[in-house]
Amino acid sequence: MTRLMKTAVEHFPIAGSFTISRGSKTTASVVTCHVSDGGFAGIGECVPYARYGETIDSVLAEIETIRTQIEAGIDRQTLREAMKAGAARNAVDCALWDLEAKQTGNRAFTLARLSEPAALTTAYTISLGEPEAMAAQTAQYAHRALLKVKVGTTDDASRIRAVRAAAPKSAIILDANEGWTDDNLAYHFAVCAESGVSLIEQPLPAGRDGLLASVHRPVPVCADESVHKTEDLPKLAGLYDAVNIKLDKTGGLTEALRMRDAARVLNLQIMVGCMVGTSLGMAPAVLLAQGADFVDLDGPLLLARDREPGLRYEDSLVFPPLPALWG
Incomplete structure (x- = not known):
């Protein structure tokens, strides 16, 4: 299966500011990963977190290292072994869930063998x-x-x-x-x-x-x-x-x-x-x-x-x- 992958960075203003013991921020910066097969496209979002040594650039670079495998059709279980835990893998993993849901016409909760979700x-x-x-x-x-x-x-x-x-x-x-x-x-x-x-x-x-x-x-x-x-x-x-x-x-x-x-x-x-x-x-x-x-x-x-x-x-x-x- 041939796929195409692209990434993007987006910034969303926080209402006021968000403050914890490590500091404050006024903007939420996220990385999205898009994986398409020519007919369907899946998308996932992650938030790089400095506490864990992550930055926007490091997450983008980490996703880029696995581009060839993603575009060659890597599945989620293999992805889990190929990338370390963290924001970068989250964006790719969730994009693959979304892509499979669209390809199969099944909701992600069905693919995960979960009951229909409630509020x-x-x-x-x-x-x-x-x-x-x-x-x-x-x-x-x-x-x-x-x-x-x-x-x-x-x-x-x-x-x-x-x-x-x-x-x-x-x-x-x-x-x-x-x-x-x-x-x-x-x-x-x-x-x-x-x-x-x-x-x-x-x-x-x-x-x-x-x-x-x-x-x-x-x-x-x-x-x-x-x-x-x-x-x-x-x-x-x-x-x-x-x-x-x-x-x-x-x-x-x-x-x-x-x-x-x-x-x-x-x-x-x-x-x-x-x-x-x-x-x-x-x-x-x-x-x-x-x-x-x-x-x-x-x-x-x-x-x-x-x-x-x-x-x-x-x-x-x-x-x-x-x-x-x-x-």
Whole structure:
């Protein structure tokens, strides 16, 4: 099968700014991969992430190294062996899913042997800031069922309490983005328990996970930066209660489905998350997130503009993608 591949870079302004413990940004830059067979074209999107040593240029270069194999008809399983986990493989993998759906006339969820997807309750992200600013932002979204709150400073107690006071009825995921330390971990855990936090995401830097074995965890703890592929899971079982599966980390839907199944065998809860990207990047993750314990697919809601057509969001719900978008 002869194919043609092309890549593109697109920039989408963020509504305001997006701030975590590692910094702020005002633009979401994404890479798309298009794979066509002359009659049909599939597309996938990824978000290069500096935390993992990725840039726009490095992702484009990585995709380019496998152009010959892609155009010669590589399948998703061979792709998984030919490219490492990460954003570049995600864009190619999702393009191949989309291409096969169009070639066969089957939806991607059918190809993945999944049930027809339903709408999901997704988190909405509150950026890191001073407690008063975070409380004010939270108050605007206190009607949402689930909030994901960015923290990760040496003293987050006032932020946690301010957000909880501003959204007394919302379930809260707290994301420290590796920002806590050995010295303040137990204190922050206690404040989270006092404030009724539902989940704490990646409190310690990746590689420091072992400390979680020796500290009381009154609130479930989820690995994010510490988990990228299925082979990472065994060493995290017992330290974490959940894992955050993101397509840009796993390198696509193919590996993400494999990781989800393996995590369940290890009795780890499933969170499906995202980088700040468009509806195209979220669409395959909606399939992955069916049946997940926590869903955080609000990337398009953080943008000043999204793709057309995009995913449908209604209150706290995100709906499955239409074929015109992906899959």
